[in-house]
Amino acid sequence: MSAPLLSVQDLCVHFDTYDGVVKALDGVNLEIPGGEMFGLVGETGCGKSVTALSIMRLIPENGRIVEGKIFFRAENLLNKTEEEMRRLRGRNISMIFQDPTVSLNPVFTVGQQIVDVIMIHQHVEKEEATRRAVEAFKLVALADPDKTLKLYPHELSGGMQQRVMIAMALSSDPDVLIADEPTSSVDVTIQAQLLKRLLEIKSARRLAILLITHSMGIVAETCDEVGVMYAGNVVEVGPMRDVLKNPLHPYTVGLLEAIPKPQSRGKRLPMVRGTIPDLINRPPGCTFHPRCSYAMEICGVEKPATADIGSGRQVACHLVKR
Amino acid sequence: MIVIVGISAITFFLARIAPSDPAALWVGIHARAEQIEKARIELGLDKPLYVQYYIYMRDLIGGDWGISYRTRRPVIEDILSYLPASMELAITGQIIAITIGIPLGVIAASRKDTKIDHASRVLAIAALSIPVFWIGILLQIFFSRTLGILPIEGRLDLGVSMSHPIQEITGFYLIDSLLTGNWIAFTDSLKHIILPAIALASYSTGLSLRMTRSTMIEVLREKYLKTARAFGLPENKVRFKYALKNAIVPTLMVLGISFSWSLTGAFLVEVIFNWPGLGTYVWRAILAVDYPVIVGIAIIAAFIILLTNLILDLAQAWIDPRVRL
Amino acid sequence: MPELSTPTEGREKREARFRETRLTLHILTRNPLSLASIVIFAFLLFLAAFAPWVAPYPDAYKGVPHVEDKYMPPSPEHIFGTDYLGRDILSLIIFGTRLSLLAGFTIVAIAVAIGWPLGVIAGYVGGKVDDIVMRVTDMFLAFPSLVLALVIAFVLGPSLINSMIAISVAWWPWYTRLARADAASLRERTFVEASKAVGLSDGTIMRRHILPNTMAPIVVQATMDLGTAILAEAGLSFLGLGAQPPTPEWGLMISMGRSVTFSAWWYATFPGIFIFITAMAFNLLGDGLREALDPRLRRIRGG
Numbered sequence: 001m002s003a004p005l006l007s008v009q010d011l012c013v014h015f016d017t018y019d020g021v022v023k024a025l026d027g028v029n030l031e032i033p034g035g036e037m038f039g040l041v042g043e044t045g046c047g048k049s050v051t052a053l054s055i056m057r058l059i060p061e062n063g064r065i066v067e068g069k070i071f072f073r074a075e076n077l078l079n080k081t082e083e084e085m086r087r088l089r090g091r092n093i094s095m096i097f098q099d100p101t102v103s104l105n106p107v108f109t110v111g112q113q114i115v116d117v118i119m120i121h122q123h124v125e126k127e128e129a130t131r132r133a134v135e136a137f138k139l140v141a142l143a144d145p146d147k148t149l150k151l152y153p154h155e156l157s158g159g160m161q162q163r164v165m166i167a168m169a170l171s172s173d174p175d176v177l178i179a180d181e182p183t184s185s186v187d188v189t190i191q192a193q194l195l196k197r198l199l200e201i202k203s204a205r206r207l208a209i210l211l212i213t214h215s216m217g218i219v220a221e222t223c224d225e226v227g228v229m230y231a232g233n234v235v236e237v238g239p240m241r242d243v244l245k246n247p248l249h250p251y252t253v254g255l256l257e258a259i260p261k262p263q264s265r266g267k268r269l270p271m272v273r274g275t276i277p278d279l280i281n282r283p284p285g286c287t288f289h290p291r292c293s294y295a296m297e298i299c300g301v302e303k304p305a306t307a308d309i310g311s312g313r314q315v316a317c318h319l320v321k322r
Numbered sequence: 323m324i325v326i327v328g329i330s331a332i333t334f335f336l337a338r339i340a341p342s343d344p345a346a347l348w349v350g351i352h353a354r355a356e357q358i359e360k361a362r363i364e365l366g367l368d369k370p371l372y373v374q375y376y377i378y379m380r381d382l383i384g385g386d387w388g389i390s391y392r393t394r395r396p397v398i399e400d401i402l403s404y405l406p407a408s409m410e411l412a413i414t415g416q417i418i419a420i421t422i423g424i425p426l427g428v429i430a431a432s433r434k435d436t437k438i439d440h441a442s443r444v445l446a447i448a449a450l451s452i453p454v455f456w457i458g459i460l461l462q463i464f465f466s467r468t469l470g471i472l473p474i475e476g477r478l479d480l481g482v483s484m485s486h487p488i489q490e491i492t493g494f495y496l497i498d499s500l501l502t503g504n505w506i507a508f509t510d511s512l513k514h515i516i517l518p519a520i521a522l523a524s525y526s527t528g529l530s531l532r533m534t535r536s537t538m539i540e541v542l543r544e545k546y547l548k549t550a551r552a553f554g555l556p557e558n559k560v561r562f563k564y565a566l567k568n569a570i571v572p573t574l575m576v577l578g579i580s581f582s583w584s585l586t587g588a589f590l591v592e593v594i595f596n597w598p599g600l601g602t603y604v605w606r607a608i609l610a611v612d613y614p615v616i617v618g619i620a621i622i623a624a625f626i627i628l629l630t631n632l633i634l635d636l637a638q639a640w641i642d643p644r645v646r647l
Numbered sequence: 648m649p650e651l652s653t654p655t656e657g658r659e660k661r662e663a664r665f666r667e668t669r670l671t672l673h674i675l676t677r678n679p680l681s682l683a684s685i686v687i688f689a690f691l692l693f694l695a696a697f698a699p700w701v702a703p704y705p706d707a708y709k710g711v712p713h714v715e716d717k718y719m720p721p722s723p724e725h726i727f728g729t730d731y732l733g734r735d736i737l738s739l740i741i742f743g744t745r746l747s748l749l750a751g752f753t754i755v756a757i758a759v760a761i762g763w764p765l766g767v768i769a770g771y772v773g774g775k776v777d778d779i780v781m782r783v784t785d786m787f788l789a790f791p792s793l794v795l796a797l798v799i800a801f802v803l804g805p806s807l808i809n810s811m812i813a814i815s816v817a818w819w820p821w822y823t824r825l826a827r828a829d830a831a832s833l834r835e836r837t838f839v840e841a842s843k844a845v846g847l848s849d850g851t852i853m854r855r856h857i858l859p860n861t862m863a864p865i866v867v868q869a870t871m872d873l874g875t876a877i878l879a880e881a882g883l884s885f886l887g888l889g890a891q892p893p894t895p896e897w898g899l900m901i902s903m904g905r906s907v908t909f910s911a912w913w914y915a916t917f918p919g920i921f922i923f924i925t926a927m928a929f930n931l932l933g934d935g936l937r938e939a940l941d942p943r944l945r946r947i948r949g950g
Contacts, residue, residue: 056552058548058551058552086551086554086555086556086557087554088554089551089552089553089554090552090553090554090555091554094552094553095552097545097548097549097552099545102544102545102546103545103546103548103549104546104549105546105549105550105564105567105568106546106568106642106643107567107568107641107642107643108564108567116555116559117553117554117555120553120554120555120556120559121554152643154643165549168553169553440680443680443934444680444931447927447930447931447934448923448927450874450875450926450930451874451878451923451926451927451930452923452926453878453881453882453885453898453901453919453922453923453926454882455882455885455898455901455902456901456915456919456922456923457919459901459904459905459908459915459916459919460916460919462908463908463909463912463915463916467908467909467912585794586792586793586794589793589794589797590882590885590886593886594905605886
């Protein structure tokens with residue numbers, strides 16, 4: 001297997017708040033090869049967005065990356081200067097966000113915004129940049145690209161706004177696209193269209209996509225690999241099919257069981273009991289153990305290490321022996 | 323006496339609702355498109371601005387405004403003759419205020435919670451707490467009495483106005499003397515205007531500083547700036563192009579409020595510095611119980627403010643594409 | 648969060664509010680500036696309350712002239728000098744504290760008492776009532792408030808009380824506008840529908856639910872306005888439309904001091920310093936309160 005394009009190792013991120021230090025990420029490990037769609041799934045607040053922002057080095061001011069390494073093409077991003085990171089952002093690694101209505105600047109046309117990005121990264125003149133902007137809009141299947149360039153964000157529908165964001169992100173042909181809940185703000189039909197388009201682009205360009213979502217359903221339909229996150233840790237990783245058919249971590253089991261299926265009609269929907277833990281005072285041992293139906297004594301004492309059990313699967317659980 | 327008071331009070335309020343004052347409805351911040359359209363047509367506001375002004379002037383001359391008890395001249399004449407002086411002072415004061423206030427506000431917002439930020443906040447609040455009339459007197463004591471370098475009052479030295487009279491083009495001494503190359507008069511006017519302008523500017527500076535700062539903080543928090551950074555746009559472009567344009571609109575609103583306060587302060591400042599403007603004129607009218615003048619001034623003041631707000635609203639609509647006129 | 652209260656929720660709500668208030672106070676006192684302003688405010692209150700015992704020349708208040716001492720410059724016996732009647736200026740200033748604090752609070756209290764309920768009614772009831780109220784409000788707001796207050800004070804006749812009334816009358820529209828905007832948006836919330844469905848009358852809804860929920864911005868604005876109120880009142884007195892001689896009102900003293908600016912500079916200077924300090928204390932307090940109540944700022948502590 002070739003070296004992964006993007007690799008996160010033992011990432012720990014803390015936030016300073018009035019109530020104390022929130023340990024949002026407590027040792028996150030991820031690997032994404034080129035040309036693959038990796039789904040990072042988990043509850044709200046589990047740290048998925050923080051992970052993405054850390055890769056881009058865009059975490060808010062009160063956050064600190066305490067430990068860990070983030071490798072992009074064999075270079076540790078955490079060692080780079082701000083200027084070097086800036087040149088990477090939007091050019092080699094792009095990120096799109098959840099709600100396009102607040103992510104686009106309301107006082108400029110979408111054309112102006114995408115042209116700005118193209119001019120900065122590709123060092124071309126405005127005319128050429130405009131031409132490339134039109135190409136980018138065609139790529140995301142925006143109707144009438146020339147006209148659309150002159151519109152303001154509030155004049156576009158949510159789906160169109162998101163396409164503009166994707167176009168901006170892909171305009172400089174990056175190697176990695178991080179998509180943070182890209183479809184949560186649009187309705188289901190648009191969601192399906194956007195995801196389909198993303199998959200097509202992924203194949204055509206060998207683009208690596210890190211898809212962040214809370215919906216197991218979306219991940220199941222679109223991703224090659226899946227990583228399950230809980231309270232700042234990646235608890236299970238593996239190829240999509242395998243994890244679906246044979247989930248190993250109790251949390252993954254719980255998530256999958258909670259998806260409504262036709263067979264479960266009339267029966268109560270199983271839930272993972274309990275709520276997410278206090279991230280300021282993390283429970284000792286395995287973070288999930290207070291909610292785990294299979295918890296053993298050792299689970300409350302020692303934090304399980306991520307074990308590689310072959311064929312691309314990893315789990316962090318005491319139940320699973322190598 | 324009571325009868326006259328009652329009539330003047332009623333006239334005062336009636337004049338406020340006079341047909342020539344519909345801009346109040348127009349400029350109302352919560353006004354909706356259909357309301358505005360209706361008001362415009364009903365009140366003939368769809369005519370070009372100079373035509374409206376003409377109608378207004380016609381009403382003035384038509385006798386609504388009466389003769390000043392004190393000066394025995396038509397009130398409009400008096401008002402017009404004193405207006406430029408007041409405008410010059412008010413505008414100069416505003417320019418000083420925004421030259422200091424806005425850049426400081428931007429810097430304070432960018433360096434939020436640092437020493438610079440705290441210092442500017444204190445400065446802004448101090449500026450807002452200084453009684454305008456008091457600082458005027460202090461400035462007089464310090465610069466005129468103690469240091470003797472600046473004149474105490476007035477707009478132009480009597481000697482200078484006789485030896486180097488200023489040709490009246492705009493009525494603004496500073497501009498007119500510059501235009502005609504009258505350097506002596508220019509420096510003299512400058513010396514005269516600087517103290518009252520500073521006194522006037524104090525409150526507005528505090529206001530602009532504080533509001534620019536909070537506007538910039540709001541804007542800098544916005545998600546679209548995060549997006550811009552995520553796409554690798556350089557920081558100063560993010561701040562100055564993307565953030566600033568969004569900040570301009572609320573800032574303009576600030577300017578409107580600030581200007582309104584300026585007129586208030588101008589009143590006090592004119593009295594202290596014996597500045598021959600509307601403030602002094604009204605003051606004397608009040609002392610002499612000169613009702614037509616008071617009513618006239620009230621309407622003029624309201625008119626000026628509404629006009630300013632109108633201009634600012636137009637500017638806002640031009641900059642922010644989401645605003646519908 | 649606006650909610651209907653049931654008996655058990657009532658206690659929880661009270662506890663939550665208690666915690667919120669504690670947090671607000673905590674943030675307020677952490678900021679050295681607002682802490683300083685609280686101290687200054689307490690000091691001023693002290694001066695006002697205990698004036699006859701603190702002032703070195705208590706009979707200055709009664710206007711007893713020592714004409715032989717008039718216009719004396721600052722000295723160990725008269726730290727701030729004397730005025731035209733020979734009264735000790737420091738004592739006058741201390742007594743003046745009462746007037747200024749009283750004026751400030753009264754003006755804001757009246758303006759809020761008129762403006763806030765009116766705004767809530769306008770915002771909640773909507774329709775014609777709203778239109779009329781907003782037209783009136785717009786008229787007032789289009790005008791520089793001090794000039795308006797000036798004219799009103801003039802019409803009423805110069806006196807301290809009249810000037811206070813005049814300023815309140817010029818100011819209530821600000822609170823109306825503030826309250827109305829809030830009330831109008833609250834009206835659309837589901838809990839209002841629910842209240843109506845349960846049979847509560849409009850008046851009760853307004854009183855019990857809408858009014859309290861519009862309180863926050865009003866309180867912040869009112870605190871910030873305290874300082875401005877004192878400045879406005881001093882301004883009117885300076886112009887002769889407020890307190891009349893020989894009342895020891897700070898603005899009035901500056902005005903009297905103005906005629907002798909160059910020979911007796913202390914007369915106009917010291918009262919002004921006190922106006923400045925008082926206004927500044929209130930403004931700092933208001934500013935600190937505003938920052939403390941800002942929900943977003945409460946989560947994050949600066950690095």
